Amino acid sequence: MRTPEPVSGDPGTDAQRAAPADTGAAARWTAGLPKAEVHLHLEGCVPPSWVGGGSGTGAAPAFTTLGEFLGHLDRSCAQVTRGEQLQHIAQAITARARESGAEHVDVIFNPSHWPAWKRDLGGFVRALDAGLAAGEEEHGVTSALCLSLLRTQPPEDSVGLVDWLLEKRPPRVVALSVDGNEAAAGPTGERFRPLFARARAAGLRTCAHAGESSGPDGVRDAVELLAAERIDHGIRAVEDAALVADLAARGTPLDVCPTSNVRLGVVPSMAAHPVERLRAAGVRVSVNTDDPQLFGTTVAGEYGACAAAFGWDRRILGEIARTSIESCFAPPDRRRELLGALDRYLADPGGTALEDGPPAQEGSR
Numbered sequence: 371m372r373t374p375e376p377v378s379g380d381p382g383t384d385a386q387r388a389a390p391a392d393t394g395a396a397a398r399w400t401a402g403l404p405k406a407e408v409h410l411h412l413e414g415c416v417p418p419s420w421v422g423g424g425s426g427t428g429a430a431p432a433f434t435t436l437g438e439f440l441g442h443l444d445r446s447c448a449q450v451t452r453g454e455q456l457q458h459i460a461q462a463i464t465a466r467a468r469e470s471g472a473e474h475v476d477v478i479f480n481p482s483h484w485p486a487w488k489r490d491l492g493g494f495v496r497a498l499d500a501g502l503a504a505g506e507e508e509h510g511v512t513s514a515l516c517l518s519l520l521r522t523q524p525p526e527d528s529v530g531l532v533d534w535l536l537e538k539r540p541p542r543v544v545a546l547s548v549d550g551n552e553a554a555a556g557p558t559g560e561r562f563r564p565l566f567a568r569a570r571a572a573g574l575r576t577c578a579h580a581g582e583s584s585g586p587d588g589v590r591d592a593v594e595l596l597a598a599e600r601i602d603h604g605i606r607a608v609e610d611a612a613l614v615a616d617l618a619a620r621g622t623p624l625d626v627c628p629t630s631n632v633r634l635g636v637v638p639s640m641a642a643h644p645v646e647r648l649r650a651a652g653v654r655v656s657v658n659t660d661d662p663q664l665f666g667t668t669v670a671g672e673y674g675a676c677a678a679a680f681g682w683d684r685r686i687l688g689e690i691a692r693t694s695i696e697s698c699f700a701p702p703d704r705r706r707e708l709l710g711a712l713d714r715y716l717a718d719p720g721g722t723a724l725e726d727g728p729p730a731q732e733g734s735r
């Protein structure tokens with residue numbers, strides 16, 4: 371796989387700079403493949419150059435553990451104090467999605483990382499909504515927001531967030547999630563179970579991080595206790611054959627982020643990444659960026675990296691894209707529309723069925 375290059379956060383150009391580096395025909399086909407991104411953190415979309423008051427060099431720091439990484443997220447998110455900054459970040463998400471052929475994005479945000487907005491979570495979500503609406507208008511990329519709880523936060527804070535979510539029903543927020551360091555938090559399924567049940571009863575969708583810093587037990591808790599519709603990561607399920615069979619039988623999708631896992635040392639290398647073993651065992655998987663501004667990842671780049679590492683052909687890449695669309699939290703009509711676009715793209719041997727054709731990459735070679 372390519373060594374990920376941290377993406378510069380110059381507000382005017384982050385979308386262009388996040389373009390896939392490979393300009394070959396295979397990369398163009400992959401970038402034109404209609405898909406969704408379902409594992410993307412707002413916290414991982416803050417331009418690195420904003421950290422340290424905006425005078426930074428744009429280079430992302432080197433982190434080798436999830437703990438270091440989460441510490442960095444807190445420092446970078448603390449720089450975001452104005453609504454215009456949030457709007458910019460949100461709009462840039464849709465611009466990057468467009469370049470990767472991601473027609474819909476589910477954006478996870480975790481209020482515990484944004485200290486400036488602690489007392490104005492409503493204003494925080496409104497700013498994101500405005501940026502995502504502008505991005506949809508400009509790039510045709512639809513989006514939804516997932517409010518995420520932090521595994522290690524005080525229990526009363528989690529309850530307060532769910533109370534707020536269900537009372538206010540803020541715009542574009544369609545799902546409840548949980549993330550954070552599972553190794554540090556220990557088993558928390560029982561603690562979050564009633565909150566997920568309340569969200570589900572109120573009509574919200576659900577997803578949960580598990581099987582990254584936790585083993586198969588964390589994945590089992592997310593499926594059985596939280597009844598999460600999607601598992602973010604989930605890759606360490608591979609250590610338990612019965613669980614793998616269960617995930618395949620249930621059809622529970624795993625939102626896998628291969629480069630993130632390599633960068634944070636969850637797996638030693640792309641070649642050793644379990645996503646291919648899980649897929650081959652019948653588990654539904656999608657591939658995603660996790661934190662594009664910090665890992666230098668693009669959705670199309672992740673598809674390409676997997677194709678290179680595992681020999682995925684167009685049929686398999688099409689399956690991955692189908693899972694991403696089927697498992698995204700867009701409304702049913704939008705999912706049907708995107709599945710139709712995917713079918714047309716796959717039926718065209720040249721792979722040029724999209725109206726505008728694949729994104730032009732000429733000149734970036």
Ligand SMILES: [Zn+2]
Nearest residue numbers: 409411602660
């Ligand atoms: Zn994640």
